[in-house]
Amino acid sequence: MSRFLIVTAFRAFAFCLVALGPAQASTGIALIIANETYDNLRGARGAAAVLRTVERLEAAGFRVDLATDVSAGAMQAALSQLSRSLTEQPHERVVIVFAGHVLNASHGTWLMGTNASQPNVASVEGEGVRLATVLAIASQRQGGAVVAVADFGFPLSGGAGFSPGLPAENAVPQGVTLVRGGAPGITDFLRSLATPGVTIGSLAGRRSDIQIEGFNPPYLTFLPVGHEPVRDADRTAWGVALDADTVASYQAYLAEWPNGEYADQAQAALTRLLNTPERIETALGLSRDERRSIQRDLTILGYNPRGIDGIFGAGTRGAIGAWQGANNLTQTGYLNRDQVFSLAQQGAQRAAQLEAEARARQQAEERRDRAFWRDTGSGQDEVGLRAYLREFPDGIFSSVAQDRLDQIEADRRAAAQARDRAAWDIAVRADTVGSYNDYLGAFPNGAFADQARDRIAQLRGPAEPQIDEGRARATEDALQLPQFTRVIIEQRLESMGFEPGPADGQFDRQTRRAIRRYQRASELEVTGFLTQPIVARLLTEGVLDLFR
Incomplete structure (x- = not known):
């Protein structure tokens, strides 16, 4: 041929x-x-x-x-x-x-x-x-x-x-x-x-x-007696292996012709095929948990793998390729051993950086919180309590302030006249500037006069940013967090000083407040509900604490 x-x-x-x-x-x-x-x-x-x-x-x-x-x-x-x-x-x-x-x-x-x-x-x-x-x-x-x-x-x-x-x-x-x-x-x-x-x-x-x-030796033949060229079987076997161009085809040729004329070429072809990025990653034998760790590292570094499930689909491959490109590596979408270590190191460094930044912001916020509490009377009067809660609705003393306000209102309601109380209830149900003005007109010194004026000021003040609670809740529900993950998150929030309440995996009002505190400290959108990046950060920060 x-x-x-x-x-x-x-x-x-x-x-x-x-x-x-x-x-x-x-x-x-x-x-x-x-x-x-x-x-x-x-x-x-x-x-x-x-x-x-x-x-x-x-x-x-x-x-x-x-x-x-x-x-x-x-x-x-x-x-x-x-x-x-x-x-x-x-x-x-x-x-x-x-x-x-x-x-x-x-x-x-x-x-x-x-x-x-x-x-x-x-x-x-x-x-x-x-x-x-x-x-x-x-x-x-x-x-x-x-x-x-x-x-x-x-x-x-x-x-x-x-x-x-x-x-x-x-x-x-x-x-x-x-x-x-x-x-x-x-x-x-x-x-x-x-x-x-x-x-x-x-x-x-x-x-x-x-x-x-x-050179002309008298008895030396150029081709020896009985010389025969390579048999066609070797060439045919090599042609079959070359046409298939697979690991199996070259291995089959070498098994049949270990010393064949094309053995070196077959070995070179095997080396070429076995050194593909996909095979190199497969040889690492990454476990499901190790793959989740890689996805968490990618998320921490700002590359979206579209899930932290231990399954390397198109989203993860794209995230790996983007990370490789940013690090001047060949963008294959597959990892080798050195890249796994480098990615883990970068993820740990970024997580530590984020935690340090969040801790610094939290400490600064706590100092401001305590100073404001002190400057407003340390919760000794209703005006100071309400001012504190307006500034720090999830602050260090928010539970104390709310409890005291609840008691003040309970005492006021007990002491208020039935007509006063009924008029106030009417104003609250309407919850408009007009309804509170009507109440103040009827009871300028009523038991709820200060509350009416505060509410009027709130209604006339700048509107609070509206949170789409349904959407935030749906985003958290889509994560399908198992019970043990919820418990770990509550434990992590407690260790950071955000007071989520009992670590029972049940996200109640205390838990939501702790999440909002964490979001403020981390300069994230304050919703009281979790997202995938927040979960990744909390879990990664928790793992880092184990090694401190």
Whole structure:
């Protein structure tokens, strides 16, 4: 099965490097460059004959790369790719073939690209590739390297010290065989070279039109007797694994072919798939409680996970991604171990900061509360009590003030005349400025005169902000707080000095007042009802207290 790889062009029209055979061959790798048509020179007619060796080399297990009618730059690119392949992959043998025009001088020999014209000392490096470079690349596989040159000479007369064709002798690196001759002889040599059990020397001896330089051991075969390329079963199994591109498919290939030709590639693919963000988070094995803690941390930091239920849905993934972006991390929506620790640390720091701010505000509010209580008579008269409750309806002394006012009103009602009391009840039921003025007109010194005037002042004063109690209650009900969570919240409010009453999980009037106190201290909307962020803060602050 063949595959095609397009490589960058280095001339005005496209240069195509074609890789034939498996991505990793069992026998070795071959690069065949056939330059028959030149842009500015007479063509090297017959150079393409070397392409007839492809099928024999493939059958012997070589990976064959072809480059036809290419410039010097494209030849360099193909040779560079070959050099990388020899460095990165365990090819045992390498065969490099060039067919085309050749030029030599005292300072080097060049295999000419199709962009060649009449080179000089300055331009020759851009019009051809040094034979020494090709031999150096081949020397990476000493003892298994063949460089074959089908020499077509050079169609123009030599100038500036240049001569056509290869020189009589060439400096060949140790372990490299240089075969030179015409295209027919080189083609026949290469086809025979792919036969197991033959020696290079015996092949050269069969034809008078080829010569060998460099490595030529008399008894060493290029391909051993009985040589067989990788069986199709390995390649087929690799193709199945590659098409599926899953962890299971690569594991199945490695189980069947642990030392196969593609084992390294399969292992690399496994590493790639196993290191996905989702798999990394799954490997952490986060418990339901740990996931709730992560959601609480996100809430504390201002990222809404849409619930603290231990289930990482779209809301939590979005919140994680937003947090990652704010911290210059890749926004995957999944956490690794370091990110879990970092998020927990940030959540703890923010919770501590919020608690410290709330404590400072609470302390300042308590100081103002106590000062106002003192300045209004410490609850010794009705005017002071009412002034205190108007300023601090949920203050430290609000229960005492309300109890005393209740007693004052009870005493007043007991002492009031029936008519006075009835008139007052009428005014209260109407609860208008007019109704209270009517009462004062009838009882200017009545038992409830001061209350009437206070109420008139309230009705004429700025309107209190209206709280949508139904909506606030519905928001709290939607949280579906279990009994033990309510008890923890009451205990937390008590520890902070907000006096919620008994920690029994029943949110009564005292509890609502404590919640309102907490909301004021935390600069939150004062409703007396809980929201998800408030619950998260209370529970997180409670956990922090355990470690103090």
